[in-house]
Amino acid sequence: MLPTSKHRIFAISGLRQFLNDSRSFLLGAAIGSGMTARAAERAGADFVLALNAGRFRAMGGSSPASILPLRESNAFVEGFGRSEILRSTRLPVFFGACTFNPVLDLDAFLDRLMRWGFAGVTNFPSVIHLDEPRRAILEDNKLGYQREVELLMKARQRGLMTIAYTRTQSEARRMVEAGVEAIAMNFNLNPAETAQSASSIGLAELAARTRDIARTVHSIDRNVVCLLGGGPITKPEELMDVCRETGTQGFIGGSSLDRVPLETSVLEMTSGFKTINVLREKVDLLERQLQLNGYRHGVIARSATMNKALDAAKRLSAGTNPVLIVGETGAGKRRVASLVHSLGSRKHRKPVMFPCRPTPGSQNAVALFGLEADKDTRRRISVLETAAETSLVILHVHDLSPAEQDKLADLLETGTYTAQNGATTNRAEAKIIATCTIPARSRPSDWPITARLREAFAGLAIVLPPMRDRLEDLPALIHHFTIETKGNASAGALAIENSAFLALASHSWPGNVRELRHVVEQLAILPADVLIAADHIRSVLGVEPAIQEPTNLSEREWIIDALRRNKLHRGKTARALGLSRKTLYNKIRKLRILE
Helix, strand or coil, rough: CCCCCCHHHHHCCCCHHHHHHCCCEEEEECCCCHHHHHHHHHEEEEEEECCCCHHHHHHHCCCCHHCCCCCCHHHHHHHHHHHHHHHCCCCEEEEEECCCCCCHHHHHHHHHHHHCCCCCEEEECCCHCHHHHHHHHHHHHCCCCHHHHHHHHHHHHHCCEEEECCCCCCHHHHHHHCCCCCCEEECCCCCCCCCCCCCCHHHHHHHHCCCCCCCCHHCCCCCCCCEECCCCCCCCHHHHHHHHHCCEEEECCCHHHCCCCCCHHHHHHHHHHHHHHHHHHHCHHHHHHHHHEEEEEEEECCCHHHHHHHHHHHHHHHCCCCCEEECCCCCCHHHHHHHHHHHHHCCCCEEEEEEEEEECCCHEEEEEEEEECCCCCCCCHHHHHHHCCCCCEEEEHCCHHHHHHHHHHHHHHHHHEEEEECCCCCCCCCCCEEECCCCCCCCCHHHHCCCHHHHHHHCEEEEECCCCCCCCHHHHHHHHHHHHHHCCCCCCCCCCCHHHHHHHHHHHCHHHHHHHHHHHHHHCCCCCCCCCCCCHHHHHCCCHHHHHHHHCHHHHHHHHHHHHHCCCCCCHHHHHHHHHHHHHHHHHHHCCCCC
């Protein structure tokens, strides 16, 4: 189904918001297939360009094929652009338009592009990609760069977005004066189909020429966005180096994004380029990836205790070994169970959820292990059979009877089971992920499961810390639950005063993360202009404000008093004051406390 004009207008306004924000880093995917467009959108690209070069690469050719007379370029791009790319993405799609055809009516052509649903136009292939003798022939016949300038100027007048491919300062100047919104500096077409392109320009020269063109552009109009267009860049770290030197505001990837035909590879490469801002801040990429894996499931891990649990989840997700997730009520056991499944080899199949219930009789056992037919009953298929090729998440395993728990332990030890009333041994193919609610501050020997089941899960347990032991995660959890509640990934953070954070940090959180989510759900519906204070927190928590004696303590005396009340334990003092440990240490050092 082709995008409606409403979707197209939304896509254009979304990209123009990026274009108007000088702090944004734009990522464009120059591609030639619907599969690549779909993967690029999922990985975080901001727009796509339908270019004949992308289609030639998808067909096994290379980018330089785009300037050869192999196809009628505009008809070629129209074919796959309308049938595949527009149908596969809601991102703004730019049409790579060729002006070499002397009978091309620019006005009628642009009107057709608008009817088809394209959001913008770019001059590709351009005469800048030709050698001097061939470019001179086109220039002499009025089919040169000025015709490309005219194309984009007419597109701009129609409300289409415009990106101009340029190679020199004079070309960039002409395009900016014609009113284009973005300049794509492209110095060569990559001929190679390997990661080591035989480029005619190195990274040092690329940076120098890019810097000169960007200065020329911004001397005329500071609002024009300067983008790098492919070239010798094949890795995110190379892009980071060039951007740091030149101040470039975005990147258009072509062969570096779609060279490998598999969609997963496209997603990984595009995600790598999209993390350019993270790379600028020198954040460790592997740690970032682990955090993102958990964040998608609402598993926030800033604290050391939760990071330890997340590391265990990643380790135990591999293979077919069973996993037990234990924690107090509301600690997030179900979310971590989903995370363990999503990190494993069976992530492409939806897991089967089986909630145990404290019911009399053998209802749980019949559902879990199945029931063999006899003269009075029909055979019932077991949940284990249903989950043969995926994960079986057994929720509240402590609600199984002791006999049922021991039968589950037999299954974990031998890999086989028998149905109720049955004699035949069946092999279990599902990966077992179980959750168990434990009392506060309990030891493994106090867990409410049988000794045999504890032994079966020995070394395979993930212990989730209670909320009171992971207060460093409070800000990130609040932001995540705000997004979940509002259903908007760009939702702004709640305006929370320090006194409110102190009230949150001082709460005992008997309901753990679940209780915090309910608190955030109530705070998120407050008017946007409300500054959330401690009174709001106490009201939501149902806590009466403590009557305090008036005090005129200075900040130094306030910290000393808290240290004294907590017997100089800095971690407990930080929590009592509603501060992070690092902030408390800095204040102790600055105020010369304990010296």
